Amino acid sequence: MPPKKLKLATLLAQGGVVDEDPLMASSPPIYQTATFKQPDPVAMGPYDYTRSGNPTRTAVEKQLAALEARTFVFTSGMAALATVTHLLSAGDHILAGDDLYGGTSRLLSSVAPRLGLEVTNVDACNPEAVARALRPGKTKLVMLESPTNPRLQVCDIRALSALAHGAGALVCVDNSILTPLYQRPLDLGADISMTSATKFANGHSDLMAGVLAVRDPALAQRIYFLQNSEGAGLAPHDCWLLARGLKTMALRMDRQVANARRIAAWLERAPLVRALAYPGLASHPGRAVHEAQATGPGSILSFRTGSVAASQAICRATRLFKVTVSFGGVGSLISMPCFMSHASIPAEVRAARGLPDDLIRISAGIEDIEDLLEDLEQAFQVATNLVAAETPVPASSS
Ligand SMILES: *Cc1c(COP(=O)(O)O)cnc(C)c1O
Numbered sequence: 001m002p003p004k005k006l007k008l009a010t011l012l013a014q015g016g017v018v019d020e021d022p023l024m025a026s027s028p029p030i031y032q033t034a035t036f037k038q039p040d041p042v043a044m045g046p047y048d049y050t051r052s053g054n055p056t057r058t059a060v061e062k063q064l065a066a067l068e069a070r071t072f073v074f075t076s077g078m079a080a081l082a083t084v085t086h087l088l089s090a091g092d093h094i095l096a097g098d099d100l101y102g103g104t105s106r107l108l109s110s111v112a113p114r115l116g117l118e119v120t121n122v123d124a125c126n127p128e129a130v131a132r133a134l135r136p137g138k139t140k141l142v143m144l145e146s147p148t149n150p151r152l153q154v155c156d157i158r159a160l161s162a163l164a165h166g167a168g169a170l171v172c173v174d175n176s177i178l179t180p181l182y183q184r185p186l187d188l189g190a191d192i193s194m195t196s197a198t199k200f201a202n203g204h205s206d207l208m209a210g211v212l213a214v215r216d217p218a219l220a221q222r223i224y225f226l227q228n229s230e231g232a233g234l235a236p237h238d239c240w241l242l243a244r245g246l247k248t249m250a251l252r253m254d255r256q257v258a259n260a261r262r263i264a265a266w267l268e269r270a271p272l273v274r275a276l277a278y279p280g281l282a283s284h285p286g287r288a289v290h291e292a293q294a295t296g297p298g299s300i301l302s303f304r305t306g307s308v309a310a311s312q313a314i315c316r317a318t319r320l321f322k323v324t325v326s327f328g329g330v331g332s333l334i335s336m337p338c339f340m341s342h343a344s345i346p347a348e349v350r351a352a353r354g355l356p357d358d359l360i361r362i363s364a365g366i367e368d369i370e371d372l373l374e375d376l377e378q379a380f381q382v383a384t385n386l387v388a389a390e391t392p393v394p395a396s397s398s
Pocket of ligand 1: 076174177196197199326
């Protein structure tokens with residue numbers, strides 16, 4: 001009988017060990033060393049220099065490999081994405097979605113052009129628009145997010161990957177919102193699956209890390225070459241922290257998704273809320289596509305109130321939802337992307353992309369849901385009172 005294929009939660013909980021460790025430590029040793037002694041001047045050991053490879057990094061890269069494919073860990077999600085752009089050469093064209101994480105938007109608009117890369121943005125929810133924007137032979141990379149951050153828009157990864165491959169481009173999907181636990185871009189046709197491990201993979205808001213996963217051995221070799229050449233591989237102590245976080249990732253995300261579903265149901269009935277975006281809702285326009293490519297709605301949601309003052313009042317009044325950028329940690333967070341994570345996108349670009357100033361983004365944590373809903377209840381009451389005080393009482397007709 002072939003060995004039973006273990007489920008991801010099992011592999012994550014039991015992974016992150018250094019296989020060659022003679023003492024068989026349950027937690028991987030932190031090889032806090034830059035160099036490794038060679039057995040002989042003309043013979044190499046398994047490791048020589050930590051920029052090129054380190055046993056603690058190997059342990060966490062293997063643990064992550066259980067999630068999708070060959071993986072490489074970097075000092076942050078942005079370091080991982082910058083590495084992806086370095087696969088290209090001056091004169092190449094990058095086609096990217098138009099609702100992107102702020103840092104990615106900045107990388108593509110302010111850094112990539114200085115390397116001679118031309119970048120255009122397109123509404124990735126619209127495959128015909130993507131097909132028109134591709135330049136066969138010249139477009140070498142298509143960068144997608146689904147669901148997008150912060151508007152939770154969904155694009156069809158299978159359809160867009162087929163289009164991109166037809167034009168000769170690689171497809172990189174930023175999977176930070178769902179992680180490979182809920183969506184596996186490589187199974188959907190993408191060439192590179194990127195995840196900011198700062199978020200769910202680590203889960204405790206105490207580490208920066210980014211992951212690139214690839215299946216094609218030649219592409220893996222090119223990424224390893226860049227990781228070694230540019231020196232953005234994750235340091236040993238951070239690899240250890242990430243290996244520890246990964247052990248509980250499935251458990252944490254389960255709870256976060258369950259809490260997010262309850263929060264979405266609560267927000268759906270809140271009078272102040274409009275344009276609630278969450279892929280788990282029947283009202284989400286991309287729900288069918290999402291369900292065909294992902295196994296869960298995730299734990300990020302966003303909505304508007306129609307008033308910047310009301311949105312700010314909600315964020316100021318919450319006690320358990322901390323006003324913090326980022327997402328995916330065990331603690332629930334609330335933010336206003338236009339003033340925080342996406343403030344680096346110029347106001348007119350934000351407006352053109354439909355990123356309104358009153359938008360609120362919530363990342364559900366693992367707390368008790370009753371406490372979270374009570375906190376929202378009192379915060380919304382504060383905002384409702386404020387809106388009522390500002391709305392002029394209509395003149396009496398009598
Ligand atoms: C956070 C984030 C990044 C960047 O990752 P860092 O680890 O913060 O560098 C990229 N894409 C998305 C969607 C993110 O949320």
